[in-house]
Amino acid sequence: MAASKPSTDPNTNIPEYEYTDVNTHIFHIGSFRNEWLNRLKPSNYSYQQEDEDTFDANFAKEMGISAETMTDLKSICSLDSLCCHPEDEQPDTEVVPPDSTLRTLVQRKKKQDHRASLKISKNRHDLYADELERLTVGRKPEAVTDMVPEGEVILTINVYYPAVYEKFIYSRPHITLLMTGSHSLAELRDAICCVSDLQVCGEFSNTPDIAPDFISKDHYKSAFFFFEGVFYNDMRYPECQDISMTTIEWAKAHKFPPYSQAKMEDTRFMDLKVKVGFPYLYCHQGDCEHLVIITDVRLSHKVDCLDKKLYPLLTHKHRVITQKCAVCHVFIGRWFTTNDQFAPSDPCLFCDKCFRMLHYDAQGNKLGDFLAYPFVDPGAFN
Amino acid sequence: MDFCQKQVKSDCEELLGRFQTTDSVRFEIFSKIWREMNFTQIFYGTVNHERRAFSRLILDTAYSFFLPPFSFQIRVGGLYLLYSLYHCQRASPPEQIRLALKNWEDVKKFEKDAVDAQHLDVIYILRQLMLRKAFNFTAMPTVLAFNKKRKMERAALCEAFMERASRPQELINIELLEELSNVDDHYGKLKTSIGLQADPSINLIRKELVPELRSTVVDFYKWQQRKGGAGGHEDEDSGEGTSSQQECSKRAQLISSIKSKAYGEAAEASKSRRHRQVEVDFTSYEAGPSLSSGYSRTNKPSLKARTNENVHVSGDLWEEATRTTHINRLTTLDFVPEEKPKTYKRFKW
Numbered sequence: 001m002a003a004s005k006p007s008t009d010p011n012t013n014i015p016e017y018e019y020t021d022v023n024t025h026i027f028h029i030g031s032f033r034n035e036w037l038n039r040l041k042p043s044n045y046s047y048q049q050e051d052e053d054t055f056d057a058n059f060a061k062e063m064g065i066s067a068e069t070m071t072d073l074k075s076i077c078s079l080d081s082l083c084c085h086p087e088d089e090q091p092d093t094e095v096v097p098p099d100s101t102l103r104t105l106v107q108r109k110k111k112q113d114h115r116a117s118l119k120i121s122k123n124r125h126d127l128y129a130d131e132l133e134r135l136t137v138g139r140k141p142e143a144v145t146d147m148v149p150e151g152e153v154i155l156t157i158n159v160y161y162p163a164v165y166e167k168f169i170y171s172r173p174h175i176t177l178l179m180t181g182s183h184s185l186a187e188l189r190d191a192i193c194c195v196s197d198l199q200v201c202g203e204f205s206n207t208p209d210i211a212p213d214f215i216s217k218d219h220y221k222s223a224f225f226f227f228e229g230v231f232y233n234d235m236r237y238p239e240c241q242d243i244s245m246t247t248i249e250w251a252k253a254h255k256f257p258p259y260s261q262a263k264m265e266d267t268r269f270m271d272l273k274v275k276v277g278f279p280y281l282y283c284h285q286g287d288c289e290h291l292v293i294i295t296d297v298r299l300s301h302k303v304d305c306l307d308k309k310l311y312p313l314l315t316h317k318h319r320v321i322t323q324k325c326a327v328c329h330v331f332i333g334r335w336f337t338t339n340d341q342f343a344p345s346d347p348c349l350f351c352d353k354c355f356r357m358l359h360y361d362a363q364g365n366k367l368g369d370f371l372a373y374p375f376v377d378p379g380a381f382n
Numbered sequence: 383m384d385f386c387q388k389q390v391k392s393d394c395e396e397l398l399g400r401f402q403t404t405d406s407v408r409f410e411i412f413s414k415i416w417r418e419m420n421f422t423q424i425f426y427g428t429v430n431h432e433r434r435a436f437s438r439l440i441l442d443t444a445y446s447f448f449l450p451p452f453s454f455q456i457r458v459g460g461l462y463l464l465y466s467l468y469h470c471q472r473a474s475p476p477e478q479i480r481l482a483l484k485n486w487e488d489v490k491k492f493e494k495d496a497v498d499a500q501h502l503d504v505i506y507i508l509r510q511l512m513l514r515k516a517f518n519f520t521a522m523p524t525v526l527a528f529n530k531k532r533k534m535e536r537a538a539l540c541e542a543f544m545e546r547a548s549r550p551q552e553l554i555n556i557e558l559l560e561e562l563s564n565v566d567d568h569y570g571k572l573k574t575s576i577g578l579q580a581d582p583s584i585n586l587i588r589k590e591l592v593p594e595l596r597s598t599v600v601d602f603y604k605w606q607q608r609k610g611g612a613g614g615h616e617d618e619d620s621g622e623g624t625s626s627q628q629e630c631s632k633r634a635q636l637i638s639s640i641k642s643k644a645y646g647e648a649a650e651a652s653k654s655r656r657h658r659q660v661e662v663d664f665t666s667y668e669a670g671p672s673l674s675s676g677y678s679r680t681n682k683p684s685l686k687a688r689t690n691e692n693v694h695v696s697g698d699l700w701e702e703a704t705r706t707t708h709i710n711r712l713t714t715l716d717f718v719p720e721e722k723p724k725t726y727k728r729f730k731w
């Protein structure tokens with residue numbers, strides 16, 4: 001990637017595109033923040049708004065204009081001058097104006113008419129999306145100490161779910177989280193919920209009642225993030241292993257560029273050097289891999305959620321279509337079986353009730369030959 | 383929201399196009415066009431969960447007009463558009479205008495130009511947006527999620543809104559003509575001195591090369607002026623700007639007279655002026671204050687191609703390394719159409 005950037009701009013902490021409209025070159029998040037703070041006046045990023053009269057007075061003074069001119073100027077630039085309807089009429093802003101010449105509205109009208117003809121009502125997921133938005137916006141903490149400081153960095157992070165099915169390539173299910181620059185990577189890890197953390201491992205056809213207590217997260221705590229050549233391992237618990245070592249040694253042995261390691265709990269976002277828009281990796285449970293993309297980095301704003309305690313803040317969650325039981329088609333699958341003579345397919349998915357009714361007698365004795373594995377549906381989090 | 387991106391852009395261009403024909407940078411004029419077009423209505427009829435996304439889209443679209451390479455006048459229009467959209471949007475609390483760190487200098491320079499020219503409405507509106515916390519101070523102008531649709535979205539910039547091309551004038555400037563004339567002169571003398579001027583086989587250079595070149599560029603310039611038609615002085619107007627229309631056109635006349643003078647003097651320009659290029663360099667008049675940072679699109683090879691290029695995999699491990707993992711599939715899909723003939727050759731087998 002040599003010479004990808006002409007030497008005209010020596011400041012590498014002012015993000016530029018590495019690849020237009022896709023991702024930036026690498027920069028240091030803390031330094032990026034400082035670049036902004038050096039350029040701005042504290043009043044620019046303060047959560048408080050300066051008094052309007054003070055503003056007017058200062059403006060008139062600086063421009064050397066009279067109070068009269070100032071009044072004229074304010075009236076010329078007033079928002080009333082943008083009003084597109086008679087004063088005594090209140091337009092219905094919910095309705096697309098039928099006779100507009102704006103192309104956007106012509107299209108929106110068509111779409112709305114089409115939607116009306118289909119009689120689709122809003123589903124619960126759209127309502128949920130609205131709900132998320134309403135909760136997050138402009139929240140203030142009860143204690144001042146929990147306030148996100150002015151000029152703090154806010155990151156938007158997308159975490160993608162493994163592409164298990166072909167169709168996922170096109171829709172890319174993900175969650176979106178907001179974090180501040182002083183959060184650590186470990187806090188990001190704890191905010192990512194993934195079914196493989198809840199997966200129960202093992203075959204339990206002979207003892208279906210003891211299965212559910214055996215959850216992966218308790219057994220396989222190791223995980224890492226990979227950003228720009230560095231593996232950030234979770235080393236918070238004694239049973240954590242540095243699972244990046246295998247990769248690092250493999251890479252070394254095969255003449256890849258060298259990789260290094262750090263602890264995720266010791267690394268704050270502020271300390272990271274990253275590319276915005278670039279796909280990185282989160283790996284846990286040994287082989288459950290997630291893409292992680294930092295889609296935005298910016299200074300905090302007064303309408304952000306200002307309560308530190310509410311971060312990492314979930315702002316988007318995909319919906320997953322749950323897989324139903326092959327027998328009743330009503331309940332979400334809890335077991336999948338293989339080599340199962342009762343099953344219509346191999347493997348086959350059953351809800352708990354149908355599974356037990358079909359595979360065990362009234363006394364709970366196993367009937368016939370099959371292997372049974374507990375199953376956690378990805379949609380169980382919806 | 384991507385479905386309406388084209389429509390939104392075209393509506394903004396229509397508004398700014400009308401603003402451009404007025405040759406004005408006054409907010410009064412802008413708001414009149416806004417009202418005529420019923421532009422506030424652009425937010426009407428967005429359903430709840432679309433509101434914020436639509437605000438985001440239209441603010442991002444408008445933002446691009448506020449930056450170079452557009453002319454000063456269009457950038458003023460872009461600022462007014464941001465101000466108006468910001469206040470008329472239906473998302474509550476309002477969606478912010480994203481201001482990228484790399485564009486900060488452009489905005490400061492724009493503000494300075496406006497102050498120097500005493501465009502009070504421009505300065506007032508920019509400062510009002512600051513006062514009301516309408517900006518988010520960001521890393522990049524848009525949120526970046528490694529999107530594959532970028533090819534479609536990379537629509538052409540509206541040419542009419544940009545500063546007029548001045549490359550021929552820039553290239554064939556007085557310095558060059560002078561130099562060329564000297565060389566031509568010298569060459570002629572050399573030929574004479576060795577007594578070859580009679581031999582037609584060495585008449586390789588056109589006679590009158592320099593005047594011809596000059597008149598061609600002058601013709602081009604005149605044609606360009608004619609083509610500009612009624613709005614002939616809009617780009618000069620867009621320069622440091624003056625507070626009234628009348629002064630603008632006066633200034634335009636002045637600039638064009640300076641230009642024609644520069645050409646008229648081309649032949650007799652003295653050597654002493656050689657380093658004072660500013661006086662004869664067309665571009666310094668032609669370009670508004672906005673052209674300071676050049677505009678170029680870099681076309682880089684795809685991520686995959688670049689990775690391939692950078693990572694040297696030894697021996698038969700290549701196969702193992704490229705075996706499609708889920709992650710690999712997610713990252714590569716976008717770039718498939720981008721790929722030139724596969725670059726596997728570059729690997730050391």
Ligand SMILES: [Zn+2]
Nearest residue numbers: 194196288289
């Ligand atoms: Zn996972």
Ligand SMILES: [Zn+2]
Nearest residue numbers: 325328351354
């Ligand atoms: Zn069932």
